[in-house]
Amino acid sequence: MDDQELRELTAFAVESAQLAGAFTLGYFNAGTPHELKADRSPVTAADRGAEERLRKRIGAAFPDHGILGEEFGETQGNGRARWILDPIDGTVSFICGVPLYAVLVGFEYDGEMVAGVIHLPALGETVWAAKGQGCWWNGRRARVSDTRELSAARLCTCGTKLIYDHGRGAAFERIRAQCLLDRGWSDAYAYALVATGRAEIVLDPVMSIWDNAACMPCVVEAGGSFTDWSGNATHRGPEAVATNGALLQPVMAAIRG
Numbered sequence: 001m002d003d004q005e006l007r008e009l010t011a012f013a014v015e016s017a018q019l020a021g022a023f024t025l026g027y028f029n030a031g032t033p034h035e036l037k038a039d040r041s042p043v044t045a046a047d048r049g050a051e052e053r054l055r056k057r058i059g060a061a062f063p064d065h066g067i068l069g070e071e072f073g074e075t076q077g078n079g080r081a082r083w084i085l086d087p088i089d090g091t092v093s094f095i096c097g098v099p100l101y102a103v104l105v106g107f108e109y110d111g112e113m114v115a116g117v118i119h120l121p122a123l124g125e126t127v128w129a130a131k132g133q134g135c136w137w138n139g140r141r142a143r144v145s146d147t148r149e150l151s152a153a154r155l156c157t158c159g160t161k162l163i164y165d166h167g168r169g170a171a172f173e174r175i176r177a178q179c180l181l182d183r184g185w186s187d188a189y190a191y192a193l194v195a196t197g198r199a200e201i202v203l204d205p206v207m208s209i210w211d212n213a214a215c216m217p218c219v220v221e222a223g224g225s226f227t228d229w230s231g232n233a234t235h236r237g238p239e240a241v242a243t244n245g246a247l248l249q250p251v252m253a254a255i256r257g
Contacts, residue, residue, distance in 0.1 A: 001109055003132065009107060010115045010130040016057050017105045017128075020050040021121030024088060028122055029097045042091045047071055050087035050103060058083050070210045082108045084213035084235075090187035099123055102188035106213030106235070113235045116214035118192045127192045129221035137196045144224040144244035145197040150178040150254075153200040153247055156190035157182060166205035166239075168229070174254045175203065191215035194242050195222040201251055202242040205229075209236055229255055 001009075027046035034042040051071045058067055059075075066077030069085035083105065088094050090101035099122030107115040114131040127142060129135035135142040147153055155176060157163060163172045176182050179201065185193060186204075188211070193199035195218045204211075212235040216226040220233075225248040228237035243251050 001114070006114060006130050007133060010117075010128060010133070012061060013105045013107060013115055013117045014119075014126060014128050016054055017103045017117040017119035018121075018126060019057070020054050020087060020105075021103045021119045023053055024050050024094070024101075024103065025121050028094060028099075032095070034091070034095050042095055043071065044088070044091065044095065046094065047088045047091060051085055054083075054085050054087060054105065068210065070208070080110050084108055084113075084210050086188075086210040086214070089211060090189065093187065100185065100187065100189040102192070104188055104210065104214035106210075106217070108213065108235075113213055113216045116217035118188045118195075118214055118218055120189060120192065125192065127195055127218050129195070129217040131217065131221070133221070135195050135218050135222035137192075142196045142218075142222050144194060144219075144222045145200055146246070147200050147244060148246045150175070150247060150250050151180060153179045154193075154198075155179040155182040155201045155203065156185045156193060156199050157203050158186040158190075158205070159184050163203065163205050168203070168205045171229070171255045171257065172203060174257060175201070175251060178250075178254065187211075188215055191219055191226075191242050194224055194244060195219050197222075197244075200244045200247055202240070204240040207238060207240045212237065212240055215240075215242070 064078040066082035068074045086104035094101040103119045105117040117128040190202040
């Protein structure tokens with residue numbers, strides 16, 4: 001895939017995420033009911049409808065591409081390309097009327113994440129990136145912060161209960177003790193903050209591939225790092241740590257204790 005093809009595909013991904021996001025806004029703060037899936041996570045008609053629209057649009061434009069989505073599983077493709085979708089990342093926020101939920105569209109080629117879109121419909125923000133083409137935030141270039149000391153770092157988490165429930169409490173406390181501040185700005189919004197220089201660290205003790213896929217290229221192309229808790233760069237891990245790059249080693253040292 002050449003640069004122009006990737007550029008056009010990324011533009012398609014951005015437009016698709018924004019269209020799906022516009023659909024979700026019709027259900028946001030509207031008393032939309034939810035159900036619990038087998039894993040006890042919530043799902044709404046907005047989640048399902050947004051993914052259906054994404055799948056239909058991708059299928060029409062790229063019929064040979066595979067699609068993996070949180071709500072409807074995997075449709076095998078005939079080639080090297082696969083789309084990875086999370087129609088509403090942060091469904092709990094969505095249900096609660098908190099505007100920090102996102103539509104995530106990632107594009108994988110030969111097993112590598114080469115493009116990603118984090119669209120925040122209720123905030124009117126879109127962060128997107130493509131391999132070798134940088135990260136962009138509402139049309140302007142996005143970069144991680146140049147913070148080089150943990151003492152000046154802003155740490156984002158999914159909430160301390162989840163961290164402790166997954167056995168990461170001690171590592172979290174070591175990192176938090178050294179940071180300037182910590183906030184519960186979670187889900188994809190936290191990764192958008194790192195990619196745009198508004199935070200430096202994200203700690204997530206439990207993730208799925210559709211959570212990681214779009215966020216990884218955005219953070220990496222902005223100059224940051226996206227790894228598991230052992231420091232391995234991957235979008236397939238069951239957990240994630242993002243940093244502005246300069247703080248990767250101090251964060252990993254703190255995790256190891």
